[in-house]
Amino acid sequence: MSVKIKELKDDAIIEVKVNKNFYLMLKAAMFYIFKQETDDAQKEALIKKVLSKDPNPEFTEQESAFRTLMLILAEIERVAVAENKMVEKEVPTASPTDTTTQG
Numbered sequence: 001m002s003v004k005i006k007e008l009k010d011d012a013i014i015e016v017k018v019n020k021n022f023y024l025m026l027k028a029a030m031f032y033i034f035k036q037e038t039d040d041a042q043k044e045a046l047i048k049k050v051l052s053k054d055p056n057p058e059f060t061e062q063e064s065a066f067r068t069l070m071l072i073l074a075e076i077e078r079v080a081v082a083e084n085k086m087v088e089k090e091v092p093t094a095s096p097t098d099t100t101t102q103g
Contacts, residue, residue: 018076026076030069033062 008014037043049057050067059067080086 023073023076026069026073030066030073033066033069036062 034043034046037046046063046066050059050063050070077086
């Protein structure tokens with residue numbers, strides 16, 4: 001049995017407009033996936049793996065989801081910088097024992 005689905009053509013490149021709310025939702029989703037790994041060494045390994053130049057990496061579902069969000073956020077930020085639509089601001093940092101700013 002099969003079902004028909006719709007997907008982009010192989011050669012399709014589309015432009016999608018993104019507002020700040022959607023951008024922040026993407027960042028929150030990426031951070032949520034990142035927080036699922038509680039060991040700092042494993043977090044570092046996750047980042048190194050998804051940034052690897054390996055042409056045929058094998059990713060877990062978590063790694064693949066994290067990498068996908070990281071790539072789309074990087075592209076959004078690249079375009080925003082090119083269009084002078086990024087701002088820099090200071091945010092407070094949480095101390096290791098401060099849980100008031102953590103989700």
